[in-house]
Amino acid sequence: MEPNETVLLTVTIDGRQMRLRVGKQDEAQVLSAVELLNKRIAGFQRFGSSDPLDRLSWAALDLAGEVVRGEKPMESESNEKELTEIEQLLDSL
Numbered sequence: 001m002e003p004n005e006t007v008l009l010t011v012t013i014d015g016r017q018m019r020l021r022v023g024k025q026d027e028a029q030v031l032s033a034v035e036l037l038n039k040r041i042a043g044f045q046r047f048g049s050s051d052p053l054d055r056l057s058w059a060a061l062d063l064a065g066e067v068v069r070g071e072k073p074m075e076s077e078s079n080e081k082e083l084t085e086i087e088q089l090l091d092s093l
Contacts, residue, residue, distance in 0.1 A: 014041045014052050037063070 005024040010017055011034045022030050040059040049055060066072070 013037055014055055016052065 002024075006021050007024050007027055009020045009022060009027065009030060011020060011031070012018075013034060020030065037059060040062055041055045044055045044058040044062075047054075047058070
C-alpha cells in the first residue's frame, strides 16, 4: 500500500448516502465510525423527531460529550439502556 493511497467510499448515514475520499489506511476506521454513528442515531429515533438533522445533532452531542469526558464511546447495548432510562424519566414528567 502506498503511503498516500486513497479510496472512494460511499457510506450511508441515517439513510443519506455520502461519498468520501479517505486514506486507504483509514478505511476501516471510517466504516467503524459510520456504523457507530448510525447506531447512535437509531437510538434517538424513538424521540419522535422526523427531522434527520435533529437525530444527527443529538448523536453528535452525545458522542462529543463522551470525547470531552475522555470516555470510550459506549457500546450500543449500554447506550440503549441509558436512552430507555431517559425516555422513562421524560414520560414521567
